Amino acid sequence: MKSQLLNVCLASFCLIGTAFSFQWPSNIQQCKAADETCIPQALTQLFRHADEIPDLKIPKMEPFVWNKEAVLRTRNPNAPINIVIRNSNTTIYGLKAMEITQVKGFGPDPRKTKFEIKSTVPFLVSVSNYKSTMNLFALPITTEGISNTTITNMEIRQNIDVDVIQKNGKDYIKIKNVRVHIKLNKFSVDFKSKTGNPAINDTINKAINENWREIYAELKQDLEKSIADVIKALISPIFENMPYQEFFLQ
Structure with a gap:
C-alpha cells in the first residue's frame, strides 16, 4: 500500500513538473545567447504569435487593453497651451505590428x-476615456x-533593469524597471x-494638432513613462514564465 502511494505521489510530481516545462515554439527560430542578429527576429515572432503560445501569458496585443491611468501634462507654465490629461480604460491598436530591430546584451549569464x-x-492608435x-x-x-491619439x-x-530569481535550480528574470526613449514622425489627437x-472642442483639436511638435515635446516625458509601463507588461511574462537559459539554443 505504501509502495503504491509512493508511486502515485512520484507520478503526480512528474506531471506537475512537466506541466510547467516550457516548450519552444517549433515555428519560431531559437537563438544562441548574445546573438544580436537572431534575437530581435525571435522576439518579434514571439510577440506576433503570442496568442498561439498561452504558456508565456503575454497579454493580448491586438487590441491591447490597458486599465492603468496615465497622466500627461505640459510643464511650461508660460506656454500658450497648457494641458493636463488623465487617460483611463485605454485600448491600443497597432502593437502587434511592432518589430524588434536591435538588441544589445542578452548574454548567457x-x-x-x-x-x-x-x-x-x-x-x-490609442483610444481612452479622458x-x-x-x-x-x-x-x-x-x-x-473619449480621446483618440495617433x-x-x-x-x-528600451533599457531594462532586471532581478534574477532562482526557481527549481533555474534562473528566471523579473523585470524591475524599463526606461524608454522614443522618436516619432507624427503625433495627433482627437478629443470628443x-x-x-x-465648437470649443473643435478649437482644442485644431490648436493641439497645429502645434503638435511643441506640445509633444512637453508631453514626451509622461508619454515615455506610459509606454515603458506597457512595454514592461508585454516583456515580463516571457522571462518570468520561461527559464532564462531555455530562451536560448544550447
Whole structure:
C-alpha cells in the first residue's frame, strides 16, 4: 500500500513538473545567447504569435487593453497651451505590428549581461476615456470624453533593469524597471468631449494638432513613462514564465 502511494505521489510530481516545462515554439527560430542578429527576429515572432503560445501569458496585443491611468501634462507654465490629461480604460491598436530591430546584451549569464532593445511601431492608435484641464491661449477649459491619439513611425529604445530569481535550480528574470526613449514622425489627437460647446472642442483639436511638435515635446516625458509601463507588461511574462537559459539554443 505504501509502495503504491509512493508511486502515485512520484507520478503526480512528474506531471506537475512537466506541466510547467516550457516548450519552444517549433515555428519560431531559437537563438544562441548574445546573438544580436537572431534575437530581435525571435522576439518579434514571439510577440506576433503570442496568442498561439498561452504558456508565456503575454497579454493580448491586438487590441491591447490597458486599465492603468496615465497622466500627461505640459510643464511650461508660460506656454500658450497648457494641458493636463488623465487617460483611463485605454485600448491600443497597432502593437502587434511592432518589430524588434536591435538588441544589445542578452548574454548567457543574466547577472552579467545588459538588456537593451530597439523596436519600431509603424502606426499606433490609442483610444481612452479622458478628463482634461487646459489653458488654451489664456482661456481655461475643462472637458471629458473619449480621446483618440495617433502616433506614426515610432522608434522605441528600451533599457531594462532586471532581478534574477532562482526557481527549481533555474534562473528566471523579473523585470524591475524599463526606461524608454522614443522618436516619432507624427503625433495627433482627437478629443470628443461629452460636455461643453462642440465648437470649443473643435478649437482644442485644431490648436493641439497645429502645434503638435511643441506640445509633444512637453508631453514626451509622461508619454515615455506610459509606454515603458506597457512595454514592461508585454516583456515580463516571457522571462518570468520561461527559464532564462531555455530562451536560448544550447
